[in-house]
Amino acid sequence: MIKIVKRDQPSRAIFFFTPVLAIILTLVAGGLIFFILGFKPFEALKFFFIVPIADKYGFSELLLKATPLCLIAIGLSFCFKSNNWNIGAEGQLTFGAIVSGGVALLFYEQEGFYILPTVILAGAIGGMLYASIPAILKTYFNTNEILVSLMLVYVSKLILDYLVVGPWSNPEGFNFPETRQFSDSAKLPLLFEGLRIHAGIFLALAAVVISWFIFYKTYLGFQMKVSGFSLKTAKYAGYKGKKMIILVFLISGACAGLAGVGEITGPIGQLHREISPDYGFTAIIVAFLGRLHPVGIIFASLVVAITYLGAETAQIFMQIPKYTGQVFQGMILFFLLASDYLLFFKIKFIGLKK
Amino acid sequence: MIIDINFIGLIIASIMASAVPLILASCGELITERSGVLNLGVEGMMIIGAISGFALMTVTGSLIIAIFGAMLAGVLISTIFAFLTQTLITNHVATGLALTIFGIGISAMIGKNFVGIPGKEFPVLFEGLKDTIPLLGPILFGHSIVFYFAFALPFITSYFLKKTKIGLIVRAVGDSPESASNQGINVRLVRYACILYGGAMSGLAGAYLSMIYTPQWIENMTGGRGWIALALVVFSTWNPIKILIGAMIFGGLTIIQFHMQAIGVRIPVQFLTALPYIVTIIVLVVISRDSRKIRLSTPSSLGKSFHKDN
Numbered sequence: 001m002i003k004i005v006k007r008d009q010p011s012r013a014i015f016f017f018t019p020v021l022a023i024i025l026t027l028v029a030g031g032l033i034f035f036i037l038g039f040k041p042f043e044a045l046k047f048f049f050i051v052p053i054a055d056k057y058g059f060s061e062l063l064l065k066a067t068p069l070c071l072i073a074i075g076l077s078f079c080f081k082s083n084n085w086n087i088g089a090e091g092q093l094t095f096g097a098i099v100s101g102g103v104a105l106l107f108y109e110q111e112g113f114y115i116l117p118t119v120i121l122a123g124a125i126g127g128m129l130y131a132s133i134p135a136i137l138k139t140y141f142n143t144n145e146i147l148v149s150l151m152l153v154y155v156s157k158l159i160l161d162y163l164v165v166g167p168w169s170n171p172e173g174f175n176f177p178e179t180r181q182f183s184d185s186a187k188l189p190l191l192f193e194g195l196r197i198h199a200g201i202f203l204a205l206a207a208v209v210i211s212w213f214i215f216y217k218t219y220l221g222f223q224m225k226v227s228g229f230s231l232k233t234a235k236y237a238g239y240k241g242k243k244m245i246i247l248v249f250l251i252s253g254a255c256a257g258l259a260g261v262g263e264i265t266g267p268i269g270q271l272h273r274e275i276s277p278d279y280g281f282t283a284i285i286v287a288f289l290g291r292l293h294p295v296g297i298i299f300a301s302l303v304v305a306i307t308y309l310g311a312e313t314a315q316i317f318m319q320i321p322k323y324t325g326q327v328f329q330g331m332i333l334f335f336l337l338a339s340d341y342l343l344f345f346k347i348k349f350i351g352l353k354k
Numbered sequence: 355m356i357i358d359i360n361f362i363g364l365i366i367a368s369i370m371a372s373a374v375p376l377i378l379a380s381c382g383e384l385i386t387e388r389s390g391v392l393n394l395g396v397e398g399m400m401i402i403g404a405i406s407g408f409a410l411m412t413v414t415g416s417l418i419i420a421i422f423g424a425m426l427a428g429v430l431i432s433t434i435f436a437f438l439t440q441t442l443i444t445n446h447v448a449t450g451l452a453l454t455i456f457g458i459g460i461s462a463m464i465g466k467n468f469v470g471i472p473g474k475e476f477p478v479l480f481e482g483l484k485d486t487i488p489l490l491g492p493i494l495f496g497h498s499i500v501f502y503f504a505f506a507l508p509f510i511t512s513y514f515l516k517k518t519k520i521g522l523i524v525r526a527v528g529d530s531p532e533s534a535s536n537q538g539i540n541v542r543l544v545r546y547a548c549i550l551y552g553g554a555m556s557g558l559a560g561a562y563l564s565m566i567y568t569p570q571w572i573e574n575m576t577g578g579r580g581w582i583a584l585a586l587v588v589f590s591t592w593n594p595i596k597i598l599i600g601a602m603i604f605g606g607l608t609i610i611q612f613h614m615q616a617i618g619v620r621i622p623v624q625f626l627t628a629l630p631y632i633v634t635i636i637v638l639v640v641i642s643r644d645s646r647k648i649r650l651s652t653p654s655s656l657g658k659s660f661h662k663d664n
Contacts, residue, residue, distance in 0.1 A: 085447055142645040143638050146394065146447065147585045151631040154578050162624035284451060323462035330456025334434065337444040337452065344443075 003348045010343045018343065019289050019296070022336035023303060029331055030324075039318060047317050048310035048324070058309065060195035064266070065308045068093070068259035068276070070301035071204040072283035074211045075255025077292040078248040081215070082224040083231065086249060088134065088149025089256040090280025092127040094156035096257020097264045098163065099126025101271035104186040104264075105168065105179060115185040120203075120261050127257020128250045130156065135249030139242040145249075153280070164271055178272035188265045200262030207255055212294040224248065256280060277308065278326075285333045304329060360485075363492035365609065370493070371567060373598075373605030374504040375400070375559040375576075379583035380590070380597045381507045382555025387587055388515065389548035390528035390655035394450025395435055397580025398457025399553050403428045403560025405461040408571045409468055417476060421500070421561055428557020429550045431457060436549040440542050443659045458574065465571050473569025498566050500558065507555075511594035524548060528653035531660040541660055556580065578631065585634045589641055591651040600637075604630055 030048070031041035052058050072089045079086040100123030107115045133152060137143040161177070163169075170180045188198040215221040223244060227234040234241060263275045286304050290297030311325030379396050386393050393399075407424035411417060435453050438444045479502070480495035487494070515521040526534040527544045535541050563579070564571055582604055590596035611626040642648055 087451060137635070137639055141639045141643050142648065143635075143642045144588060147581065147588070147638055148635050150581050151578075151585070151635050154631045155628045158624040158628040162622050166622065281451075281455060284448075285455070288448060321463045321466045323459045323466075326455055326459025327463060328459075330452050330459055333448065333452035334438065334456065337449055338438055338442050340444060341442040 005346045005348055007344055007346055014342050015291065016296075018339040019291065019300065019336060021339045021342075022289070022332055025335040025339070026328060026331045029335070030328055033324075033327065034320070037320070039320060044314060044318060044320060047314045047320075048328075049306055051317070052309035052313040053306065057195060060192070060197040061309055062302065062305050063197050063201055066301040066305035067201045067204045068262055068279045069283050069286045069304055070297055071200075071207050071259040071262070072256045072280060073286035073290060073297045073301060074204070074207040074294060075252035076283055076287040077211065077290075077294075077297065078214075078224065078251045080228075080287055081292050082227045082244060082248050084135075084138075084245055084248055085146045086131065086134065086149050086252050087146055087284060088131075088151075088153050088280070089252065089283055090276065090278060091149065091153035091156040092130045092253040092256035093260040093263070093276055093280045094153070094160055095130035095260070096123040096125075096127035096253075097260030097271065097275050098156070098160055099123060099129075100257070100261045101179065101182075101264050102168070104182040105271075107183055107186055108180055109183050111183060111185045113185070115183070116188070116265075119182075119186050119265060120258065123257045123261030124254040125257070127253040127255070127260065129253070131249045131253025131256070132246065135246045139245050160271070160275070161273060164273055168271065170270075176272075179270045182265060182269045186265060187269050188262065190267070196267040198262070198266040200258075200266055203258050203262065207258075208294045208298060215294070220244075220247075256283075259283075282308075282329055285329050289332060289336055304332070307332075359489050360492055363489045365613070367492045367497070369602060369605040369609045370505070371497070371501065371605070372608045373601035374501055375562050375567065375579055376583050376586060376601040376604055377504045377507060377597060378500075378559035378562065379556045379580060380586040380601065381511045381594055382552040382559075383583060384511065384587050384590070384592060384594055384597065385515075385524065385555075386548045386552035387656055388528045388592060388653050389524050389545045390531060390653050390658065390660070391439060391545050391549055392446045392450065392657035393432070393435055393453070393549060393552055394447055394584065395432070395453025395457065395580075396552075396556050396583050397576055397578070398454035399428045399431055399556035400457075400560040400563075400576045400580045400583075401461040401574070402431045402457045403557030404564040404575055405465045405468070405560075405571060406557065407561030408473065408564040409464060411474055411565055412468060412471055415474075417474065417565070420565060421558070424561030424565075425554040425557045428553040428555070428560070430553075432549050432553025432556075435553075436546045439659065440545050440549070443661050446657045446659070454580070462573050465573060468571040469573070471571065473565060476566045476569065498562075500562050500566060504562075505598070508594040508598045515594070525653075528655055531655050535660075545660075556583075559583070582630065582634055585638055588648075589637055591641070591647065592653065593651070603637075604633070607633055 027045060031045055034044035035041045053062050076086060076089060100119045103122040104119045134145040134148040137148050138145040164179055165177045168179045170178060188200050190198050223239050227239060227244060259279060264271055282304060286297060286300045290300035307325040307328045311322040314320040315322045379400055383396055403424040406427035407420045410423040411420035435449055438449045439446050476498050478496050478498055483495040484491045515525060523539055523544060527539060527541050531541045563575060586597055586600045589600040607630045611629060614626055615623060
């Protein structure tokens with residue numbers, strides 16, 4: 001017989017083991033889905049998870065996709081740790097890209113060392129501005145941040161669409177919905193000849209280090225942890241709740257905005273309609289899969305980035321629809337949440353020996 | 355300029371038609387939330403309903419199978435949410451988000467083979483009576499059965515919550531699961547039922563979109579309606595009758611946007627399309643400002659897990 005027993009304390013070992021379990025379960029379930037769709041499961045999984053990263057180019061693509069995911073997820077972990085449900089990172093990414101793209105266009109055909117830092121800063125500020133809307137509405141008008149931040153995603157994409165087909169569209173662009181190419185001084189340098197991986201990865205790594213420091217070495221990190229654990233306790237301890245809500249939203253917005261900068265000033269070098277394949281939403285999964293821990297998020301962003309690449313490869317080689325990537329992402333989160341049950345409960349097999 | 359009175363009737367009818375999916379999904383989610391569960395997966399359940407309805411209609415040719423099949427699909431997908439949040443006690447927000455991401459992915463995967471296939475005509479009721487009464491004729495007659503059901507649903511939901519014993523149990527579970535449990539009510543069972551019901555209504559809302567409102571399958575065709583439905587529940591302060599008002603406002607915004615584009619008003623299309631989302635934010639701000647009122651009307655245990663120790 002099976003008996004379920006509550007643990008006295010959440011298990012620390014299982015805390016880091018369940019993400020791995022979730023990935024394994026996702027692979028099993030994914031194989032099953034491929035089988036139902038009429039594909040050979042092992043072959044499909046191989047095309048999905050191994051072929052895309054088997055060479056130098058693939059590995060560079062993996063890092064390229066993992067960079068924005070990691071950056072955004074680091075930002076989101078500030079919000080999620082302190083119980084603020086910012087799910088509109090996609091909008092903050094888009095708005096950050098709009099602002100930094102606008103600044104980059106101001107420097108059209110100009111060169112100078114100061115241009116790139118200005119463009120990057122503009123992106124961070126754009127993301128912060130956009131994230132401040134749900135934060136301010138939450139703190140001063142008691143408005144649900146989930147719905148506001150999400151609605152703003154749709155609004156940001158429409159603003160971008162308006163700009164690239166309208167006032168900002170390339171005058172010599174034959175009416176394509178895109179802006180002019182940014183000048184070379186406004187672009188993040190590529191790291192290797194022939195590969196698309198660019199200097200944006202250093203922004204992500206810096207975010208990892210800084211966030212680790214804030215989480216574990218500062219008073220702010222401690223306050224966030226307490227507020228996430230119990231708002232009442234935080235209030236009792238006299239923490240300035242409103243200030244913190246705004247702060248975590250700003251950090252998270254800045255990270256998403258920087259991810260937006262990376263997307264447009266990296267290999268693409270211009271603003272166009274679709275700058276992000278829903279990185280902002282996928283990063284929510286990355287944040288959870290990484291256990292809201294900076295190092296965990298690095299691993300999680302690599303794992304989830306494979307689902308993007310795998311979906312593309314599987315589509316080309318096996319005509320598997322590319323949305324399978326999203327299905328995998330949803331499943332990872334389902335399985336992760338489900339296996340968290342093991343954190344709090346033990347499953348005991350009793351009565352086997354009689 | 356002479357404005358044809360029946361034309362006004364037609365515009366009002368089209369506003370009502372675009373309000374239908376919002377009413378259905380919101381009324382479903384309202385019951386779920388009244389039992390204390392916050393399901394953010396409405397968008398995902400809706401899109402699953404949309405593809406299931408359309409696919410079943412194309413494959414079987416039966417509208418009845420398609421409509422009920424879409425509801426069943428909504429129930430099945432919400433079962434995942436119910437199992438996770440109620441049995442495995444996961445976080446409602448995260449689980450709902452996973453449901454939406456998963457739903458959008460699965461629907462696009464299934465829908466790949468159904469892009470570009472024309473839909474079927476859905477039968478309407480009382481077509482002949484449309485011209486008998488000026489203004490009211492086009493408003494009252496000539497709609498699908500789902501349309502009439504949607505406009506009856508807020509009243510049924512209100513009656514159910516206020517006047518029936520089961521409705522009372524649902525509210526008790528949402529407001530105080532501990533005392534409900536002490537009274538011998540199976541909290542988990544009630545919540546399971548409310549989540550599945552919400553799934554069925556979201557599924558129906560999706561099927562209405564793909565089978566009746568714009569009879570075809572387009573990827574991501576719900577376009578945020580699931581999220582607006584969630585906002586409507588807050589707007590209504592958990593009162594089903596007010597959902598009707600809110601849904602009409604949003605339906606109106608959608609329709610006015612089309613007409614303004616048709617007349618050639620010189621406002622960028624993107625701004626008009628963004629209007630429903632911006633108005634949702636403004637409305638949420640106005641409603642939520644009175645924090646006391648929100649606190650009084652929100653189901654007390656909303657979004658909190660309940661676990662009875664064995």
